[in-house]
Amino acid sequence: MSKIDGNQIAxxxxxxxxxxxxxxxxxxxxxxxxxxxxxxxxxxxxxxxxKKKLAEDLGIDYKGVKLEEGISNEDLVSKIRELNGDPxxxxxxxxxxxxxxxxxxxxxxxxxxxxxxxxxxxxxxGKLLSGGAVRASYEDLKDDPEVMLPATPYAVxxxxxxxxxxxxxxxxLVVGGGAVGLPxxxxxxxxxxxxxxxxxxxxxxxxxxxxxxxxxxxxxxKKNFITADMISEGTVVVDVGINETxxxxxxxxxxxxxxxxxxxxxxxxxxxxPMTTTLIMSNTVKAARLLQG
Numbered sequence: 001m002s003k004i005d006g007n008q009i010a011x012x013x014x015x016x017x018x019x020x021x022x023x024x025x026x027x028x029x030x031x032x033x034x035x036x037x038x039x040x041x042x043x044x045x046x047x048x049x050x051k052k053k054l055a056e057d058l059g060i061d062y063k064g065v066k067l068e069e070g071i072s073n074e075d076l077v078s079k080i081r082e083l084n085g086d087p088x089x090x091x092x093x094x095x096x097x098x099x100x101x102x103x104x105x106x107x108x109x110x111x112x113x114x115x116x117x118x119x120x121x122x123x124x125x126g127k128l129l130s131g132g133a134v135r136a137s138y139e140d141l142k143d144d145p146e147v148m149l150p151a152t153p154y155a156v157x158x159x160x161x162x163x164x165x166x167x168x169x170x171x172x173l174v175v176g177g178g179a180v181g182l183p184x185x186x187x188x189x190x191x192x193x194x195x196x197x198x199x200x201x202x203x204x205x206x207x208x209x210x211x212x213x214x215x216x217x218x219x220x221x222k223k224n225f226i227t228a229d230m231i232s233e234g235t236v237v238v239d240v241g242i243n244e245t246x247x248x249x250x251x252x253x254x255x256x257x258x259x260x261x262x263x264x265x266x267x268x269x270x271x272x273x274p275m276t277t278t279l280i281m282s283n284t285v286k287a288a289r290l291l292q293g
Contacts, residue, residue: 172194
């Protein structure tokens with residue numbers, strides 16, 4: 001087994017990102033991100049603080065907004081529109097989960113697509129499907145100055161590429177078809193030359209599917225859901241799950257047992273998470289260039 005160190009990979013990307021930030025500053029543009037934190041969810045507060053530290057380390061202005069738990073949908077929309085109209089803000093991000101009564105599905109249309117650094121506005125997510133007039137590859141989408149890729153699926157793809165895990169001819173299984181699983185399956189298909197499957201965790205033949213796959217990515221949100229008996233020898237396992245426990249954050253994968261069979265595996269924490277946060281900042285820099293033009 002070889003652990004995929006997301007912190008180490010992210011640090012490589014951050015060094016390049018610092019140079020991009022400095023280049024923009026020389027052009028008179030100060031990249032800035034405005035995460036919006038509503039309420040007091042412990043997990044959301046951790047991610048909010050993590051973004052603040054990383055932004056400061058990279059030289060990106062952090063214009064985070066904290067709002068009370070009881071804020072109305074109308075007032076939250078008003079704040080989003082205010083940030084949309086603020087020329088000093090380039091990246092807009094809503095921390096999840098939102099308090100009860102607020103629905104991200106009702107807010108995604110409100111975020112300016114050019115500031116939507118997690119690709120939740122339908123105008124941005126639709127580009128993953130359309131890809132322009134001709135079929136765009138993953139690299140084409142990544143390099144397109146007007147396309148924002150969703151940060152976590154983007155992180156998975158970059159981790160695989162950085163780790164020299166070639167998708168050509170491989171069986172790539174994504175378990176969990178939510179906000180991560182669906183766009184990740186689309187990006188993997190655009191990479192080409194792989195058989196990509198997407199299924200929900202309730203699938204009756206799931207163990208059969210996971211044992212057949214060369215690469216398994218889980219984004220279910222259930223502790224120890226992927227067990228060693230579900231994985232074949234030599235499988236690459238990517239754990240996107242985030243589960244809060246009394247002993248800290250853990251993923252979907254029974255790491256200690258699965259690592260004995262996997263050829264490569266991402267831990268939680270320290271796997272996909274650091275890259276996700278880094279690529280949110282990368283998208284902010286991309287947005288700053290787009291808005292500059």
